[in-house]
Amino acid sequence: VCIPDDQTAQCSYSSKCETIISYSRDHGEIILVNSTFSNRESLCFIIIAKENHKIKIILNQFEILNLRPDLELLIYDGSETQKRLLLTSDMLLMKQIIQTHENHIATIIIRKRSKMNLHELVVNQQNNVNNILFNITWLTSLCPSNQILCSGRYEIKCYSVEQRCDGIWDCMSGDDELGCSSASCPTTFACNDPLVLPSDQPRCFTWFERCNGNAYCINRIDEKNCTNWWCNSNNGTFLCKNLNCIYETWVCD
DSSP: OEEESOSSSOOOTTSOEEEEOOOSOSEEEEEEEGGGGTTOSEEEEEEEOOTTEEEEEEEEEOTHHHHOTTEEEEEEESOGGGTOEEEEGGGTTTOSEEEOSSOSEEEEEEEEOSSOOGGGOOOOOOSOTTOEEEEEEEEEEEOOTTEEEOOSTTOOOEEETTTTTSSSOOSTTOGGGTTSSTTTOSSSEEOOOOOOSTTOOOOEEOGGGTTSSOOOSTTOGGGSSOOTTTSSGGGTEEEOTTSOEEEGGGTTO
């Protein structure tokens, strides 16, 4: 993770580093306090992973953008010059976990907005200089170009095109099985139960209904191919040898 030496120029990973935050690590954290922004017009961070690695960025805290509406956040897949924008300040409420798709480089920029009337902004500068105002976690994972990194918060597993919609959850987040029935379950998981009556409607289940012992789908697909990450005694369930999840009270009953 590098902070380029020339913060006024367009952020580029070929720039000389002013500061190397971390070196030869596959994960880390960037924490900024109020004093960091006191004498800067902009900040640029470049995360450079190994070839064929994807980078996942988790935004844990971004209070600076609420206190300083004159600042904007931009995160790029690759360098800023490549213009593959992953996230902007306006998208934060919708997306707090993002990842690169094309590059093993991610660029994070915090800078003053270019076209705003600063006199109309209410900027709160009364915070303690040591208050944490921006905190992100980053991690990398080896994903070949034909594979996709699972989007779960700390997942580093990848899945292939062939594993997409094959009925087996390769990601704990369920990315590879999410929205496979786009007509009936575009944002959830499809039961794929056989429809017997004309009045039957396709049934969908959410991530929270997965592997909880209570089969919502008639074919119990929501309780199959589970792992002990979901199905364990902490939530009163039991993982069978065939990877079906049942209530713990059903064991030896």
